[in-house]
Amino acid sequence: MNTVELLERLSNAFGPSSFEDDVRDIVTEVVEPLVDEVRVDRIGNVIATRRGRRDNVVLLDAHMDEVGFIVSYVEESGFLRLHPLGGWDARVLPAHVLNVRGRDGQRVRGVIGTLPPHITAEAERSKAFALDDLFLDIGATAKDDAFDMGIEVGCPAAPGYPFERLNDDLVMGKAFDDRAGCTIALGTLDALQGEDLDYTLVVAFTPSEELGLRGAWTVVNELTADVAIALEGTTAVDVPGVSGARKLASMGRGPCVTIADRSAIASRRVVTLLEEVAAKQDIPYQRKLPGGGGTDAAAIQPAGEGVLVGVVSVPCRYIHAPLSMLRPSDLDSSIKLTTAFAREAGALAP
Numbered sequence: 001m002n003t004v005e006l007l008e009r010l011s012n013a014f015g016p017s018s019f020e021d022d023v024r025d026i027v028t029e030v031v032e033p034l035v036d037e038v039r040v041d042r043i044g045n046v047i048a049t050r051r052g053r054r055d056n057v058v059l060l061d062a063h064m065d066e067v068g069f070i071v072s073y074v075e076e077s078g079f080l081r082l083h084p085l086g087g088w089d090a091r092v093l094p095a096h097v098l099n100v101r102g103r104d105g106q107r108v109r110g111v112i113g114t115l116p117p118h119i120t121a122e123a124e125r126s127k128a129f130a131l132d133d134l135f136l137d138i139g140a141t142a143k144d145d146a147f148d149m150g151i152e153v154g155c156p157a158a159p160g161y162p163f164e165r166l167n168d169d170l171v172m173g174k175a176f177d178d179r180a181g182c183t184i185a186l187g188t189l190d191a192l193q194g195e196d197l198d199y200t201l202v203v204a205f206t207p208s209e210e211l212g213l214r215g216a217w218t219v220v221n222e223l224t225a226d227v228a229i230a231l232e233g234t235t236a237v238d239v240p241g242v243s244g245a246r247k248l249a250s251m252g253r254g255p256c257v258t259i260a261d262r263s264a265i266a267s268r269r270v271v272t273l274l275e276e277v278a279a280k281q282d283i284p285y286q287r288k289l290p291g292g293g294g295t296d297a298a299a300i301q302p303a304g305e306g307v308l309v310g311v312v313s314v315p316c317r318y319i320h321a322p323l324s325m326l327r328p329s330d331l332d333s334s335i336k337l338t339t340a341f342a343r344e345a346g347a348l349a350p
């Protein structure tokens with residue numbers, strides 16, 4: 001499996017929260033030959049099961065959705081207003097290109113409009129944008145014109161940038177949070193092909209994580225897991241001006257093992273096993289500093305009698321922005337770590 005090609009395909013797919021169909025199609029196609037059973041539940045989780053010698057379940061989770069928007073209003077002038085799907089900082093958005101999906105599936109591109117400096121007063125220039133101030137310009141001349149282009153209230157939108165290889169070990173694209181996690185999950189299943197596991201491995205590709213972990217809540221209503229790992233693209237902040245406790249993770253130092261984030265504290269036994277297998281196999285890794293956002297692990301941990309959870313993530317710069325970066329070497333080490341963990345995880349699911 002060529003992981004960079006897979007990441008490219010997944011990153012380029014359109015999939016804002018609750019509009020993940022294109023991602024689901026790719027994931028389903030790639031996962032089918034790697035497992036015994038694939039099903040899609042009503043909320044849109046892809047649940048792939050690889051049966052082992054026992055019924056105990058180890059769950060790998062990756063979310064399919066990306067942060068995006070829905071059209072919240074069409075101005076009489078044809079400009080679009082946006083409602084966020086997931087956590088955006090409006091300051092990163094002006095002048096960026098979005099793809100809107102029209103009523104009949106057509107792709108309509110537009111730019112988030114800005115005012116030229118020529119007419120902007122000094123005081124105005126230092127003012128931050130609020131999401132309510134932003135408008136998307138798709139070139140429509142009127143509301144009716146936008147409608148004829150397929151655009152109306154409720155159409156979803158996502159950043160409109162293709163995947164790029166910047167050098168041998170650096171790629172840039174949208175939606176690495178969490179198509180990087182989807183790539184780790186698929187890469188791990190691929191690496192485990194033909195191996196006999198003493199438990200049942202379930203891989204869940206979830207929708208709507210960015211809207212409050214909605215897919216993951218549903219997964220743990222449907223099945224009982226003993227152990228779970230959320231796979232993510234996470235906040236590398238090895239950039240100028242960030243140091244100390246704010247520098248949660250760095251690119252190029254291997255996968256991040258989460259100790260705690262804003263939503264959950266990882267189970268000690270999972271962290272210990274992840275670090276043991278990494279040490280045994282010489283896989284580079286870093287402890288992600290506590291803080292930052294949340295993951296599906298928060299929804300999974302309290303299910304049933306409780307689930308032992310951990311998070312393995314690829315350090316990505318600029319997540320929740322129109323473009324992110326990651327190092328393929330970090331992605332490959334993340335797959336190695338998750339695979340090595342999966343080989344031993346039966347010990348945590350007796």
Ligand SMILES: [Zn+2]
Nearest residue numbers: 177178232233
């Ligand atoms: Zn994520």
